[in-house]
Amino acid sequence: MCLASVWGEMKTVDMSHDLSIATPLWGGLPKFNFTILHRDNTSRGFWLEMNAFQVPEHSGTHLDAPSHLSEGSWRTQRIPMDNLFGPGVVINVTDKVLADPDYRVKTSDLSQWEANYGRIPPNAVIIMNSGWQYKFPNRTLVFNSADPEDTSTYHFPGWHEETVQWLVDNRKVNIIGVDTPSMDYGQSTHFPVHILLGKNRIPGLENVANLDNVPKHGATIYVPVVKLYDCSGGPARVFATYDDDATVICFASRVSLGVSFVLLLFVFLFPYVLLIRVNRRERAC
Numbered sequence: 001m002c003l004a005s006v007w008g009e010m011k012t013v014d015m016s017h018d019l020s021i022a023t024p025l026w027g028g029l030p031k032f033n034f035t036i037l038h039r040d041n042t043s044r045g046f047w048l049e050m051n052a053f054q055v056p057e058h059s060g061t062h063l064d065a066p067s068h069l070s071e072g073s074w075r076t077q078r079i080p081m082d083n084l085f086g087p088g089v090v091i092n093v094t095d096k097v098l099a100d101p102d103y104r105v106k107t108s109d110l111s112q113w114e115a116n117y118g119r120i121p122p123n124a125v126i127i128m129n130s131g132w133q134y135k136f137p138n139r140t141l142v143f144n145s146a147d148p149e150d151t152s153t154y155h156f157p158g159w160h161e162e163t164v165q166w167l168v169d170n171r172k173v174n175i176i177g178v179d180t181p182s183m184d185y186g187q188s189t190h191f192p193v194h195i196l197l198g199k200n201r202i203p204g205l206e207n208v209a210n211l212d213n214v215p216k217h218g219a220t221i222y223v224p225v226v227k228l229y230d231c232s233g234g235p236a237r238v239f240a241t242y243d244d245d246a247t248v249i250c251f252a253s254r255v256s257l258g259v260s261f262v263l264l265l266f267v268f269l270f271p272y273v274l275l276i277r278v279n280r281r282e283r284a285c
């Protein structure tokens with residue numbers, strides 16, 4: 001590990017959309033409810049803000065616990081912390097989605113990524129970047145439908161179940177995500193990707209933001225989901241960290257280490273050399 005990260009040279013990317021009354025919700029879900037309990041000076045002279053909110057688990061940028069579509073699998077609080085972060089792998093399918101909004105990520109998209117950046121690292125957080133982030137929070141655009149209450153009208157991209165099966169069989173994955181409202185594409189009726197992930201205890205991640213600002217490889221992505229007890233998912237403040245200029249900074253740190261080593265040698269050797277000289281003089285006397 002490069003010392004640069006210890007010195008605070010890491011860049012950070014916020015990968016969550018605002019969670020608010022404007023958040024585009026899946027058809028049929030109850031509305032986001034936000035109540036201001038207090039936002040004023042108190043009679044004792046200090047300012048006090050407090051609110052209450054009520055929101056469906058699967059709203060905005062959120063994690064799908066494996067139990068979401070797989071009975072008996074992990075609910076939110078059972079997902080180990082070790083599984084909630086990992087090396088970021090961003091699969092860019094923006095061009096393909098422009099031609100086909102019902103696009104599903106193929107194994108060839110993964111092969112292309114590996115040809116560019118090497119084998120997908122263990123414990124990866126793999127996220128599809130389809131360019132969908134720019135449609136938020138417009139509900140009509142996000143669900144690509146004139147009637148977002150009717151879920152059968154949705155047209156947005158997601159993962160193909162064969163691609164996810166390949167990942168399950170051939171790579172070690174912590175989380176699979178999308179910048180759209182579902183890992184299964186909008187026209188899915190039986191949600192095979194959700195079921196496959198749930199059975200294999202792999203959480204999903206939906207409505208991810210700012211993927212264009214995350215390196216396609218080399219970042220670490222964190223998914224700190226709210227620890228809601230017995231829930232099938234929950235909102236998460238997803239973020240990525242990466243070293244902006246690892247080569248230069250590592251070189252600088254190596255130079256600094258070299259200088260420090262020479263100084264240490266000097267500090268320890270100088271008294272020893274002085275002692276030898278004094279001894280010689282005493283013998284000469």
Ligand SMILES: [Zn+2]
Binds near residue numbers: 058
């Ligand atoms: Zn969900």
